[in-house]
Amino acid sequence: MWDGIIVGGGLAGLLAGIRAAERGKRILMISEGVGSLTYSSGVIDFGNVAQLVRQDKHPYALLGESIVRNGADYFQAHFPDYHGKWREVQTVLTPLGSPRKAGFIPNGLNAQVLHDAHLIVLMAPEGMKDFFPKVTKANLERAYPQCVVKVHPFRLDAFESWHTLGKPVNGMDYTKYWRSASGTGALKGVVNSLNQELDEARSDPADPGKSVVVFPGLASAFSNSIKEVLSDLPFPVVEMTAFPPSASGHKLYDALKETFGALGGELMVGTGVKQVEIQGKRCHKIIVKSKGKDSEFSARSFVLATGGVFGGGIEVTPEASKEMVFGLPLYVPDEWTNSEFLGDQPYARIGIEVDRELRPIDSKLNEVILENVQVIGRMIAHWDPWVEHCGGGVSLASGWFAGETM
Ligand SMILES: Cc1cc2nc3c(=O)[nH]c(=O)nc-3n(C[C@H](O)[C@H](O)[C@H](O)COP(=O)(O)OP(=O)(O)OC[C@H]3O[C@@H](n4cnc5c(N)ncnc54)[C@H](O)[C@@H]3O)c2cc1C
Incomplete structure (x- = not known):
């Protein structure tokens, strides 16, 4: 019994x-x-x-x-x-880039830092299903009017054959890939290229402010390898929530x-x-x-x-x-x-x-x-x-x- x-x-x-x-x-x-x-x-x-x-x-x-x-x-x-x-609320980004209040949130989703940012770099995995960079950019600009929002498109070799076959790549597919050994390497490559770009922006006297990267399809919670990559970066990364199916859920x-x-x-x-x-x-x-x-x-x-x-x-x-x-x-x-x-x-x-x-x-x-x-x-x-x-x-x-x- x-x-x-x-x-x-x-x-x-x-x-x-x-x-x-x-x-x-x-x-x-x-x-x-x-x-x-x-x-x-x-x-x-x-x-x-x-x-x-x-x-x-x-x-x-x-x-x-x-x-x-x-x-x-x-x-x-x-x-x-x-x-x-x-009994305190936090801010997260919806899948369309608007801020919303939330209770407990998975690691990486806290969007509070965006209030002090001057430059937001929106990572845009090319062809990612249910991710709309133009709408997200417009919503970020509306919510954080003090910021310049730049879209940073990138494409991964790992999904080339998917794109060729017209197979959709959703946030869950990206999350799974980032967690693999080759995916962690690719993630380092993607964020390091960004690092150089942001260094240039930081040295620009016209843009002395804080830069924040917004990243869809990452889901670093419960992944030590992703957290490790992000912890080495000289800029904060804010992850976005996703439409179903949701990697964080x-x-x-x-x-x-x-x-x-x-x-x-x-x-x-x-x-x-x-x-x-x-x-x-x-x-x-x-x-x-x-x-x-x-x-x-x-x-x-x-x-x-x-x-x-x-x-x-x-x-x-x-x-x-x-x-x-x-x-x-x-x-x-x-x-x-x-x-x-x-x-x-x-x-x-x-x-x-x-x-x-x-x-x-x-x-x-x-x-x-x-x-x-x-x-x-x-x-x-x-x-x-x-x-x-x-x-x-x-x-x-x-x-x-x-x-x-x-
Ligand atoms: C799309 C969506 C978005 C949400 N977003 C949020 C959010 O942002 N914040 C928040 O706080 N909450 C959110 N929620 C609500 C929150 O997720 C739910 O309130 C909570 O997960 C409900 O949990 P539950 O265990 O009661 O039910 P469920 O999670 O629905 O689990 C019920 C389980 O019972 C099983 N089951 C059903 N019938 C039987 C049966 N006869 N025999 C055996 N098993 C059975 C089902 O298969 C399922 O596994 C969201 C819910 C949905 C659907």
Whole structure:
């Protein structure tokens, strides 16, 4: 028998698994896919914690500020490649070069230094998919009007055959290449040529200011070789976030998975739950379909971390909405959408209502439905990651709490 089974291996599930495994629990994680981190920029936003802890039914209000903070501190202690201070915001560049506020950010993304720059050199890997140097340059000029922005195109031999075949090269391909032995050498070549150019600019009396290089598709977090190349440079490099698939999000996912495995956690990816066995108010067993056959797993406690509508944990059809593992009742707002495109969209708040222990409740009867099941991350009702900017924060807080208490 397992101490705990976590269904869903995204940010929330993995953090819960890491904390529980670290506490000496035998944890099995069952996940159909890799989770939404691989689409996201890898940035962890917390939103306005002071305000959200006072917002009726919000996960932060149920957990309280100290638990939100514990989740954040715990994450940062395990992943020092993430920078940021509790309740302080930082600036990162969007994939189009506009600055935006963020909570914890991967190494290399801090764009604060651009405020003091006079020259921005925008690195432009030729033919990189979903990177638009002209738009990015215009946005940088708008955001940092004190700066001259120069575009520095470059082309790599490694992708010549891709260009010839018309095969797109995206940011992930560049990141993978920079991390290889030959890629690290090529990166040194690219930045050293830039070094000479910037030396000339610095010696120009008309341009005495600080030069900063903006680099898309780099993702130095979790890569000692890239960090080493960058640390030797006499100018700061600011990395950009990327459109999905995002290298930074992928690298965080890999790091979480590795940490969970290193602590003895068992992860089955590509496996969905077929059935659960419930007696009274407790779940005893989970049946999964794996490699064409059914396998049964028993545990003392269970965590549901299946990512809401986006993650696949909630199926929405025109007729009904359904929680896919335990068949738990869902909070579904009366009004589904808001005609204001960028406004608060009620459907984002769909999810399972929980008590302060994160157990699913029947809110009409005010009763816990399953005593040994906790619900975390996007599966919890009454919050909106897009409007409240707290997607990563809720996953860390609820994931940490489940890992601490399961
Ligand atoms: C495009 C995008 C951009 C984002 N950008 C940001 C950002 O900039 N800042 C920020 O803070 N947050 C951002 N977020 C939100 C943040 O990434 C999510 O809130 C958070 O990752 C949700 O984590 P989760 O673990 O709850 O769900 P998920 O990451 O979705 O993980 C759910 C997991 O459950 C698995 N699963 C689903 N159903 C089953 C089943 N029946 N059986 C087994 N496994 C199952 C899925 O395969 C998946 O692995 C973004 C999200 C998206 C989608």
